[in-house]
Amino acid sequence: MIKEKISSCVHPSDGVITESDKEVELDATKAKLEKVREENEKLKLLLSTVLTDYKSLQMHVSNVIRPQHEASMELDVNSHDDFGVDISLRLGRSDVNVSKNVDEIDKISLERVSDDEINEGSDKKRSALGLGFRIQSCEDPCTDETMKLDYLSKDVKNKNAENKCICLRKDVKSVRSDDQKEVLEGHAQPGLKKSRVCVKAPCEDPSINDGCQWRKYGQKTAKTNPLPRAYYRCSMSSNCPVRKQVQRCGEDETSAYMTTYEGTHDHPLPMEATHMAAGTSAAASLLQSGSSSSSANLSYFFPYHNVSFSTTNSHPTVTLDLTRPNYDPDQIPTHSSLSFSSSSDRPSPSNSQTLSFSGSRSQAPSSKYLQIAPLSHQTKLSGQQ
DNA sequence: CGGTTTTGACCCGCGC
C-alpha cells in the first residue's frame, strides 16, 4: 500500500511503473525514514539535555527560595500557633513543608472521605488542601503527591457541591451564603476578610486573560469612584466561588484597569491559567504569612513588576502592578526591587485563600516568567463594548 | 435557544 502511494505520488502522470522503480523509491523512502529517525534521536537527546538543565535550574531556584521561605514559615508558626493551616500546601511547588507533612495531609484526606460531618477545624484543613491550581512537575515527587491528595480532596468537595447543585435557586443562594462564605473568607478569624490579589493591567488589556471564563453578574458605581466597577464570577464550574472585580483606574482611555481576584477555583484550570498561578499563589500565601522575608519569592514570579502589600477594609491584598515594569535591562531582577509595605493589621495565616490566573500581557521584555496566553475568553467592561 | 449582559431592587455589614 505504501509502495503504491509512493508510486502514485512520484509518478502521478506515468502510466507504467516498473518493479525496479518501485524498489528505488522504496530505498529512498527507507533512507529518508532513517534520516528522520536519526533526527528524532538528536531531538530526544536535545530534549533530555533541556530537561536536565531545567531540573538543575529548578533545584537552584528552590535552593534560593527555600531558606527564605523556611525562615518566614518559622516566624509564622511562632507567631500564629493557633492556626492549624499549613500555608505551604497551597503553593504546590518546591515547598519544603509539603514533603514533611505528606503523612498528615494523607490523614486529613482520609478523614474527609470517611467523614461527612464538617467541623470548623477540618474545614480549615480542607480549605488549605483545596488548591485552585497546581504546578505540574513530574520531577518533583512531593508536588506530585500533593497533587494527588489535592485531587482526592477536591473530589469530595465537588461531590458535596454537586449534591447542593440540585437545590433550587433560592437554596443555592443559601448554600452560597453558608458554604461559599467559608470558602471565600477562608475561615478568617473575626476582623479579617478573605485575601485578595489585585492586578493592575495596562489600558490596552483591560481584561487580563486568566484562562478562565467569566460571567458578569453586576455593575456598580462606587460613591468614591465615578467609574463603574464590574463584577464577574467564574463560569467554568457552576459552583466555582472565584470572583473578580474590574475597575478602571482613571477616566481617560490610557488609564489602567485594576482587577481584583477573590476565592479558589473548585475545578481544574486550563493550562494557560496555571502559568502565573504559582506567582499569585505565593502572593496569596504571603498574605497569610505576612512575612516580608517571603516577599523575595515574588520577585521570582514577577521579576519586572511592582508588588505591594496592603490591607484595605480588612481585606489583605497583594497588588501586582503590571503597568509599571520594575525593570532595568542591564540588571538581572533582584529582590530589592520589590516594594513591601505591611500595615499594622496585617493578614493572618488563617486566611487560607489562594487565587489563580495567568497574565496575558505584561510590559516585561520577556515572557520567560509570564507566559503570554491567547485571548480566548475575554471579559469585557461595559461601556467599552 | 442557550448563554451573557444590563440594570433596578434587594441584602447586609458597618459606622454613627
Next chain:
DNA sequence: GCGCGGGTCAAAACCG
C-alpha cells in the same frame, strides 16, 4: 436603630 454604600440577585434584553 438608622442610613449609607458595596455587593449580589434576578428578570428582561441582547446576542451569536
